[in-house]
Every structure is written in C-alpha cells, then in structure tokens.
Amino acid sequence: MGIVVQKYGGSSVADAAGIKRVAQRIVNTKKAGHQVVVVVSAMGDTTDELIDLANEVSPLPPARELDMLLTAGERISMAVLAMAIQNLGHEARSFTGSQAGVITDAAHGKAKIIDVTPGRIEAAINEGAIAIVAGFQGVSQTTKDITTLGRGGSDTTAVALAVALEADVCEIYSDVDGIFTADPRIEPRARKVPRISYEETLEMAAQGAKILHLRCVEYARRYGMPVHVRSSFSEKEGTWVVKAEDVHQEDQNMEAAIITGVAHDRSQAKITVVGVPDKPGEAAAIFRAVADAQINIDMIVQNVSAAATSLTDISFTLPAGEGQTAMTALSRLQESVGFDSLLYDDSVGKVSIVGAGMSSSPGISARFFEALSEAGVNIEMISTSEIRVSVVVAEAQVEAAVNAAHAAFELGSDEIEAVVYGGTGR
Amino acid sequence: MGIVVQKYGGSSVADAAGIKRVAQRIVNTKKAGHQVVVVVSAMGDTTDELIDLANEVSPLPPARELDMLLTAGERISMAVLAMAIQNLGHEARSFTGSQAGVITDAAHGKAKIIDVTPGRIEAAINEGAIAIVAGFQGVSQTTKDITTLGRGGSDTTAVALAVALEADVCEIYSDVDGIFTADPRIEPRARKVPRISYEETLEMAAQGAKILHLRCVEYARRYGMPVHVRSSFSEKEGTWVVKAEDVHQEDQNMEAAIITGVAHDRSQAKITVVGVPDKPGEAAAIFRAVADAQINIDMIVQNVSAAATSLTDISFTLPAGEGQTAMTALSRLQESVGFDSLLYDDSVGKVSIVGAGMSSSPGISARFFEALSEAGVNIEMISTSEIRVSVVVAEAQVEAAVNAAHAAFELGSDEIEAVVYGGTGR
Numbered sequence: 001m002g003i004v005v006q007k008y009g010g011s012s013v014a015d016a017a018g019i020k021r022v023a024q025r026i027v028n029t030k031k032a033g034h035q036v037v038v039v040v041s042a043m044g045d046t047t048d049e050l051i052d053l054a055n056e057v058s059p060l061p062p063a064r065e066l067d068m069l070l071t072a073g074e075r076i077s078m079a080v081l082a083m084a085i086q087n088l089g090h091e092a093r094s095f096t097g098s099q100a101g102v103i104t105d106a107a108h109g110k111a112k113i114i115d116v117t118p119g120r121i122e123a124a125i126n127e128g129a130i131a132i133v134a135g136f137q138g139v140s141q142t143t144k145d146i147t148t149l150g151r152g153g154s155d156t157t158a159v160a161l162a163v164a165l166e167a168d169v170c171e172i173y174s175d176v177d178g179i180f181t182a183d184p185r186i187e188p189r190a191r192k193v194p195r196i197s198y199e200e201t202l203e204m205a206a207q208g209a210k211i212l213h214l215r216c217v218e219y220a221r222r223y224g225m226p227v228h229v230r231s232s233f234s235e236k237e238g239t240w241v242v243k244a245e246d247v248h249q250e251d252q253n254m255e256a257a258i259i260t261g262v263a264h265d266r267s268q269a270k271i272t273v274v275g276v277p278d279k280p281g282e283a284a285a286i287f288r289a290v291a292d293a294q295i296n297i298d299m300i301v302q303n304v305s306a307a308a309t310s311l312t313d314i315s316f317t318l319p320a321g322e323g324q325t326a327m328t329a330l331s332r333l334q335e336s337v338g339f340d341s342l343l344y345d346d347s348v349g350k351v352s353i354v355g356a357g358m359s360s361s362p363g364i365s366a367r368f369f370e371a372l373s374e375a376g377v378n379i380e381m382i383s384t385s386e387i388r389v390s391v392v393v394a395e396a397q398v399e400a401a402v403n404a405a406h407a408a409f410e411l412g413s414d415e416i417e418a419v420v421y422g423g424t425g426r
Numbered sequence: 427m428g429i430v431v432q433k434y435g436g437s438s439v440a441d442a443a444g445i446k447r448v449a450q451r452i453v454n455t456k457k458a459g460h461q462v463v464v465v466v467s468a469m470g471d472t473t474d475e476l477i478d479l480a481n482e483v484s485p486l487p488p489a490r491e492l493d494m495l496l497t498a499g500e501r502i503s504m505a506v507l508a509m510a511i512q513n514l515g516h517e518a519r520s521f522t523g524s525q526a527g528v529i530t531d532a533a534h535g536k537a538k539i540i541d542v543t544p545g546r547i548e549a550a551i552n553e554g555a556i557a558i559v560a561g562f563q564g565v566s567q568t569t570k571d572i573t574t575l576g577r578g579g580s581d582t583t584a585v586a587l588a589v590a591l592e593a594d595v596c597e598i599y600s601d602v603d604g605i606f607t608a609d610p611r612i613e614p615r616a617r618k619v620p621r622i623s624y625e626e627t628l629e630m631a632a633q634g635a636k637i638l639h640l641r642c643v644e645y646a647r648r649y650g651m652p653v654h655v656r657s658s659f660s661e662k663e664g665t666w667v668v669k670a671e672d673v674h675q676e677d678q679n680m681e682a683a684i685i686t687g688v689a690h691d692r693s694q695a696k697i698t699v700v701g702v703p704d705k706p707g708e709a710a711a712i713f714r715a716v717a718d719a720q721i722n723i724d725m726i727v728q729n730v731s732a733a734a735t736s737l738t739d740i741s742f743t744l745p746a747g748e749g750q751t752a753m754t755a756l757s758r759l760q761e762s763v764g765f766d767s768l769l770y771d772d773s774v775g776k777v778s779i780v781g782a783g784m785s786s787s788p789g790i791s792a793r794f795f796e797a798l799s800e801a802g803v804n805i806e807m808i809s810t811s812e813i814r815v816s817v818v819v820a821e822a823q824v825e826a827a828v829n830a831a832h833a834a835f836e837l838g839s840d841e842i843e844a845v846v847y848g849g850t851g852r
Binding site for chain 1: 442445446449476479480482483484485487488490491492494495497498501502504505506508509510512513518519520525546570
C-alpha cells in the first residue's frame with residue numbers, strides 16, 4: 001500500500017488514444033493496491049505550438065509571460081487525463097504545480113525547486129483519489145508568479161514529489177523500454193540494463209544518452225529515491241536507477257560488469273585555436289571570452305608547444321548550436337591574443353564508455369583504444385572521469401566506434417530486444 | 427487618470443494579428459493617461475476545441491476537470507496579449523482569475539462571484555503596468571479549486587473587476603458597434619443607440635438581442651457601473667449602458683424616445699396542451715412536470731374553456747432545444763391529467779418592443795398591434811412587462827414584424843450605419 005509516483009511524457013499522451021491508454025495503466029496501478037500520484041507533460045507538440053504562437057506576437061517573449069503561456073500545456077493534459085481516469089470509474093483530481101506545492105525560485109524558464117509542500121496531494125490520495133499533477137511548473141516563493149523548470153522539468157517534478165511524499169518509487173515512462181547498453185538504433189545487440197547506479201546514469205546522460213535528464217537524476221541521488229525507467233507502450237520491467245550498493249543486490253552473480261554502457265553524442269563541434277603564444281594568461285583569455293558568450297564547453301586539449309616557435313594549438317568541444325556564437329567571440333580576440341587562425345569542425349562525435357567497475361579495473365582505457373584502433377577509428381581527443389572514458393572521433397566513425405566498444409566489453413545480448421516506439425517527451 | 431477596464435471577446439483575439447491589433451488599442455488607452463485593466467476571453471474557437479478534446483476521452487467530463495481544462499484557453503490568450511503589449515514597449519502582466527482575486531462559490535461550470543480582492547491588480551497598475559486578467563474564471567472560496575463562471579462569464583468578470591477597482595468605466599469590446607434599435611441584419615435602417623438604461627438592456631437581452639449577457643448587466647446595474655459597449659474593429663463611440671436617470675442627461679432634446687429598440691428571438695418553440703380539464707391543479711401538474719425536467723418556460727397562455735366541454739387549451743413557449751425533453755415529460759402525464767393531445771411548433775418567433783418611456787405613454791401596445799396587423803402579421807401569444815411588449819408570431823413573419831415595429835415607432839435613421847464584423851465572443 002505504498003505511494004507510487006508515475007511520470008508520463010508528451011509522447012505517451014500525444015492524443016486522446018494515448019491518454020486513454022495511460023489512464024488504463026494508472027488505474028491498473030491503483031487496483032494493484034497503491035496510492036498513485038501522476039506527473040504529466042504537455043500533449044505531444046503542444047509546447048512547440050505555444051512557443052510558435054508567442055513568436056508570432058513577440059520576437060523575444062518576456063519570460064514571465066512565456067511561463068504563464070507554456071503552463072497551459074500541462075493544464076490541458078492533466079485535466080483530460082483526470083477525465084479519462086474518471087471515465088474508467090476511478091476518482092481523479094488534477095493539480096497545477098502551484099496547487100501541488102511545487103515552490104521555486106523566481107528564475108522564469110529555468111526555475112529551481114526550493115520546497116515541495118504537497119498537502120493537497122496527500123489529502124487527495126488519502127481520500128482514495130488518484131492525483132494528477134502538472135509537470136514542469138511551479139510557483140515562485142517571492143513573487144507568487146507561475147514559473148517553469150526548464151529542460152527535464154517534468155522528470156524533476158516527479159522525483160521531487162516522490163521524495164516529498166516518501167514514495168516507494170518514481171516511475172518515469174517514455175517510449176523506450178529502459179536504459180540500454182548503447183543506442184539500439186545504431187547497436188542492434190544493445191541490451192537493456194536491469195539496474196544502474198545514479199552515478200553511471202549521470203555519466204551516461206551527460207555523454208549524450210537521451211534517457212533521463214541530469215537534473216532529475218541528481219535530485220533522485222541526493223535523496224536516494226529509486227527511479228524506474230520504463231515504457232508506457234509495454235508491460236515489461238524497465239531499468240531501475242538506484243544507489244551503487246543496490247545495483248547488484250539482487251544478482252546471483254556478484255561479479256559486476258565492468259562497463260555498464262556506451263553513450264554517444266553527435267551534437268558536438270570542435271574549435272581549434274591555431275598558433276597561440278605559449279605564455280601565461282593566453283588560454284585564460286580565450287576561455288573567458290567563450291564563457292562570457294554563455295557557451296558551455298566540454299573537452300579541452302592543449303598541444304605541447306613546438307620548441308622552435310613557442311606557439312601551441314588549443315582545441316575544445318562545445319554544442320554545435322553554439323558554434324557560431326563562439327567563433328564570433330573568439331574572432332574579436334585575434335589581435336589581443338595574437339593567435340594565427342581559428343578552425344571549426346562540426347563533423348565530430350563523442351563516444352563514451354561508462355561503468356562503476358572501471359575504477360577498480362586497470363586497463364579499461366587501453367582495451368577501449370585498442371578496440372577503436374582495430375575498427376580503424378582515429379581518436380582526436382580524450383577525456384576521462386572516475387567512471388567514464390570519452391573520445392572525440394570523426395562523426396562518420398561514431399557508429400563504428402560504438403559497435404567496437406560494445407563488442408570489446410561484451411555488452412551485447414544474443415537476441416535483439418530493444419524496441420523504440422516514437423519521439424521523446426519533455 | 428482614472429481606471430478603465432476593457433474586455434475583449436474571443437473574436438477580437440482570434441489570431442496573432444487580432445492580438446496585435448488589440449494590444450495597440452490597449453496601449454493607446456494607456457497613453458491617453460488611464461490606468462488600464464484588460465479582461466480577455468479565449469482565442470477564437472479554443473474553448474470549443476478543448477470541449478471536443480474532453481469529449482474524446484469522456485462522454486460526460488467531470489465538472490471540476492472541465493473547468494481546469496477550459497481555463498487553459500484564457501491562460502493562453504492573456505499571456506500572448508501581455509507579450510504583444512510588451513513588444514510595443516509597455517509593461518504588461520497577466521493574471522489568472524485566481525491571481526486577480528476573483529473568488530467564487532464551488533458550482534463548477536456556472537460559479538457565482540462572491541468576492542473580488544484585486545490586490546495584485548492594484549499593485550500592478552500602481553506600478554505603471556497594464557494588467558491582463560483571464561475572463562470567465564475564478565477560484566472557489568471553500569475548495570480552492572479553479573472554477574468557471576459559465577455563459578457571459580468574461581463580461582461579468584470585467585464588470586466585477588471594474589466595480590472592485592472603482593473604475594470610471596467598463597468597456598466591452600466585440601465585433602459590433604454597440605446596441606442597435608433592431609438587429610441590423612434584418613432591419614437595414616437600424617440605428618445605434620447612444621445611451622440606454624440597465625433595465626432596457628436587460629429586457630433587450632432577455633428578449634433575444636445578442637448584446638450583453640443578462641448577468642453582466644445585472645451586476646453593473648446593482649453597482650451603477652457604466653458599461654460602454656463598442657467594437658474593437660473601429661474607433662467609433664459605441665453604446666453607453668447607464669442608470670435610467672442618466673440616459674437623457676446629455677441630450678439637448680429632453681423629450682425621450684418612448685421605444686428604445688425592437689428585439690427578436692427565433693430560438694423559441696411553442697407547446698400546446700389540448701383539452702385539459704378545467705379544474706384546479708391541472709395547470710400546476712403540467713408546469714411542475716416541465717419544471718422538474720429543468721426546462722425554462724417563457725410565455726404562458728390559457729384559453730377560456732369552452733362551456734360545453736369544460737376543457738381548455740394551455741400553450742407555452744420554451745427554448746426550442748429543450749422541446750424534446752419537455753414533450754417527453756408531458757407525455758407521461760397524459761393519463762393522470764387526462765388531456766387530449768400535445769402540439770409542438772418550433773416555427774415560431776418572438777418580437778418585442780422595449781422602452782422605459784412606455785410606462786408613462788398609454789396606447790403603445792395598441793400602436794404595436796396595429797402595425798403588425800397592417801403588415802399582415804398574425805399574433806399568436808402576447809406578454810408584457812413594465813417596459814416591454816412581446817408577441818409570438820410565425821417564424822416566417824418575424825422579419826416583417828420587426829420592420830413594422832421599427833417603422834411604427836420611428837426608430838430608423840435615414841442612412842445605414844450598422845456594421846457587423848463577424849462572429850460573437852464568449
């Protein structure tokens with residue numbers, strides 16, 4: 001008789017048929033004896049359509065009003081979902097973020113949750129009703145204005161509510177069956193991971209695996225809330241994201257896999273600043289300019305300077321969408337820093353292996369690089385963390401690199417089990 | 427430097443172009459030195475689309491959730507309107523009914539306003555901002571749930587806010603220029619009425635003139651709030667709805683017109699119960715049955731019974747949409763009451779003359795009936811109030827009856843001034 005929090009993304013509630021399907025699933029959970037709280041995103045493309053409408057009247061819509069506008073999307077989906085559940089004979093009540101007690105700061109468009117006071121939700125489920133909560137939104141503690149949480153907001157709402165309600169589990173539904181050892185679209189032998197630690201999930205997400213948003217995993221990790229990632233289109237068990245010490249708890253075979261999965265990211269670009277004078281302060285000036293342009297850089301590599309010239313090359317990767325802005329910011333520095341030229345390459349990709357077992361198993365990097373070499377993949381840049389090794393390669397070689405890594409660490413299953421059903425939610 | 431409350435209906439904000447046009451108009455009012463509070467309906471057909479969506483998942487959507495759903499419509503229009511105003515360089519902030527302090531009872535779908543506490547609106551306009559408020563919605567005092575006010579809700583929101591803010595005027599914008607002496611679509615010589623009393627407006631609205639909703643006029647009358655009915659598509663003065671003693675205040679010619687206008691209503695049907703025993707309690711049984719079926723009847727006529735049979739006929743009018751329900755309810759009574767048969771006629775219409783001067787001018791009814799007679803219009807039923815005379819005629823003769831009455835009381839102008847621009851708002 002514990003509390004279960006379920007989150008359904010926009011692709012799961014894209015139309016009336018999807019909403020009815022999800023309603024039936026929620027009712028089944030209730031009938032199984034749980035108290036159910038559901039967090040829902042806006043239907044299908046609603047958010048994009050509302051943004052288009054805003055842009056029709058204003059080139060730069062004010063953030064407060066954009067939040068007011070976008071929250072209409074979840075208001076629609078949650079009310080319709082509550083209706084669909086009631087039509088199945090079960091009491092359901094919808095609540096806005098504000099009504100559900102999601103208290104945030106006043107940073108419109110990217111508000112942070114600072115408190116959750118779910119008194120109305122508790123009252124509803126204690127009266128036997130199913131509570132439906134709008135994801136992605138809250139209310140500012142100081143201004144009382146409606147806020148949105150930004151990317152990954154609905155997942156974060158679900159985890160935050162689960163923590164505040166002391167739920168048994170937070171189930172995140174989407175159109176994929178769980179977290180896989182690699183993207184099933186490019187690695188047909190990818191296998192669903194039954195259990196994975198918060199830390200590995202964070203590394204996978206940060207390295208381009210489109211599963212859970214970093215923010216939601218961080219929140220779950222901080223409070224130790226188990227997250228069950230699964231598909232709303234099937235009844236299969238998905239992937240449980242749990243504490244590292246719980247990952248292998250239920251396995252008979254206590255010898256853990258060293259590598260949990262392979263992530264890849266094609267959305268990166270690489271900038272090389274050629275011929276930078278090798279003296280103190282030059283690199284700082286370059287990265288200050290990029291930071292001032294609000295660009296998030298990822299990997300950085302600096303060559304040893306050629307002795308004859310005392311000039312060095314500095315390369316870094318960044319999201320390709322921010323490439324133009326970064327190039328413009330850097331061009332302005334050419335005279336003051338005195339570098340030779342700028343090279344821009346958006347035909348790169350990043351491939352990462354992630355695994356908690358890595359830190360206690362020497363030779364993982366070597367085995368990864370050997371596998372890439374045997375597959376004819378050239379490594380352009382390398383970076384590592386405690387539980388991850390990432391390389392930048394030519395975009396055309398990303399697929400080969402993923403396949404090589406997947407095989408080298410024996411991640412594949414013998415049969416193809418992955419099913420991908422559609423788009424992704426908010 | 428007074429406060430002006432403006433209400434724009436759905437047809438005025440049907441698309442981005444309409445919203446920009448309305449935004450400019452609001453800014454002009456602000457520039458003229460007023461503090462401006464705007465009440466806005468949902469864009470165009472949004473409400474109907476949301477109702478369709480609800481019906482896709484539930485044949486009878488629960489009222490609480492339907493209110494939650496429908497209020498998304500105003501949330502969208504108000505946020506986009508605020509953006510459009512900010513894009514013109516003026517500060518604008520949108521507020522939900524709840525944020526604006528529109529406190530209602532808990533009757534979902536037809537909530538009544540029980541208090542208005544517009545603290546946030548006052549703060550916004552005192553800081554120089556334009557306040558945009560969602561029409562049609564409020565929050566229940568007892569349950570804290572979101573409510574909607576039902577038909578005429580946005581007009582009522584505007585008047586209620588104007589009263590609470592002690593505004594100078596409440597301007598109701600639609601796609602017609604004001605209140606006319608008759609419907610310009612069937613009486614080309616119809617003239618816009620510059621000023622009209624609350625009481626006459628109530629009678630005109632009750633008798634089928636689609637101008638202001640009864641409820642909003644009642645509210646304005648109770649607090650003496652002047653209402654200016656005008657078009658958002660033109661700059662012309664519209665019609666002022668004011669206290670009776672203020673109607674002719676500004677006219678040079680103090681001799682008031684006796685009749686203010688001619689209203690008509692084609693949406694009525696007539697039921698005749700034939701051969702009712704003329705004894706006490708029979709009529710009561712008939713109208714109890716109709717009332718129990720939640721049917722609103724309008725006029726009632728009972729013939730003098732024929733001496734030979736002691737049987738009488740009872741006729742009454744009702745909205746045609748409720749005809750089937752009423753006929754079914756009455757059929758069940760045939761045996762117990764012992765009447766002969768039921769006749770149903772939905773080819774009827776009602777034509778009314780309305781005018782505050784009527785009570786002090788004898789012979790108005792006679793002049794009306796003579797005009798109808800001369801036009802060859804047969805009168806089926808008659809009812810009167812202090813300031814109104816209504817007749818039921820064959821639907822095919824409604825237009826002739828309106829034209830005859832309009833001419834008999836010399837209501838027409840010499841030139842055609844009426845312009846009707848499009849649909850009607852909520």
